[in-house]
Amino acid sequence: xxxxxxxxxxxxxxxxxxxxxIWLMAFVTALAFWAHNWETRNTNxxxxxxxxxxxxxxxxxxxxxxxxxxxxxIWQRSWFGVSLLLVFYWLGLSALLWVxxxxxxxxxxxxxxxxxxxxxxxxxxxxxLLMASGYQDSNLFVYVxxxxxxxxxxLLTGNLMRHLWLxxxxxxxxxxxxxxxxxxxxxxxxxxxxxxxxxxxxxxISLICVIAIGRVIYQGIHSYRVLMKVQASAD
Numbered sequence: 001x002x003x004x005x006x007x008x009x010x011x012x013x014x015x016x017x018x019x020x021x022i023w024l025m026a027f028v029t030a031l032a033f034w035a036h037n038w039e040t041r042n043t044n045x046x047x048x049x050x051x052x053x054x055x056x057x058x059x060x061x062x063x064x065x066x067x068x069x070x071x072x073x074i075w076q077r078s079w080f081g082v083s084l085l086l087v088f089y090w091l092g093l094s095a096l097l098w099v100x101x102x103x104x105x106x107x108x109x110x111x112x113x114x115x116x117x118x119x120x121x122x123x124x125x126x127x128x129l130l131m132a133s134g135y136q137d138s139n140l141f142v143y144v145x146x147x148x149x150x151x152x153x154x155l156l157t158g159n160l161m162r163h164l165w166l167x168x169x170x171x172x173x174x175x176x177x178x179x180x181x182x183x184x185x186x187x188x189x190x191x192x193x194x195x196x197x198x199x200x201x202x203x204x205i206s207l208i209c210v211i212a213i214g215r216v217i218y219q220g221i222h223s224y225r226v227l228m229k230v231q232a233s234a235d
Contacts, residue, residue, distance in 0.1 A: 006146075006150065007061075008026070008059075009025075009143065009146045009147075012089075013143075014067075015067075017089065019128075019132065020133065022146075023125065023129045025093055025096075027121070027125055028093060028100065030150060030152075031100050031117070031153075032096045033154075034117055034153055034156050034160070035099065036103050037157045037160040037161055038113060038160060039106050059088065059092045075088075113172060116173045117173075119173055120155075120156060120173035120174070120181075121149060122181075123181030123185045124145060124184060124205075124208065125149065126185055127181070127184050128142070128146065130188070131188035131192060131201075132188075132197075134192070134193070134194075135194070135195060135197050141197055141201070141205050141206075144205050144209050145205050147209060148209040148212055151209065151212035151213055151216055152177060152208075152212050154212075154216055155174060155212060155216055158216065158219045158223070159171045159172075159219075162219070166223060177208055177211060177212065181208060183200075183204055187200045187201045187204060188201055
């Protein structure tokens, strides 16, 4: 999730894709990774989809390769009256949405799990969609916002995997991050119309990102230790 967002977002910025379209791709990418693991948890069956979240990474590599060879102008070429950029975008987004819908339909319905994902990512997503598009001089922190979404989705996905394979306690979301996300949203609403992010927004986005990174690292180290104990006991 982190790699997918950290690759696709700057590429779309470079190609001057609209902010709302960047947000949509980033959010659906995060949802696709989570939904697939949510399906695995509820069906106790792991199978990589024919088309999934990883394909967004490969698509980004193809885009970068073609851009380096033919230049940015290649994406303005039309195909049946539609620019090549939009064709790539909607094909990739449609594939990710297919993964999400299939995963959610295949597995048993647990509405609490849906709300866990929504509560965790909705505040910062709304902030990115409604406020960040108007900021002209704060691209760094907009990018940090997208990376934060990736880390938070990774955290949610990791909780699902730990619960399934290591028997860990399942957490639908980190209690602190939704609160901070809501504060970012409130700060953004109060700053609507400005061309630059407020100091409060920059600080909160940075804080959420640091917390998410720390939790992902802790989660990874803890999972590794548990796995080593399981293997030692099996031997």
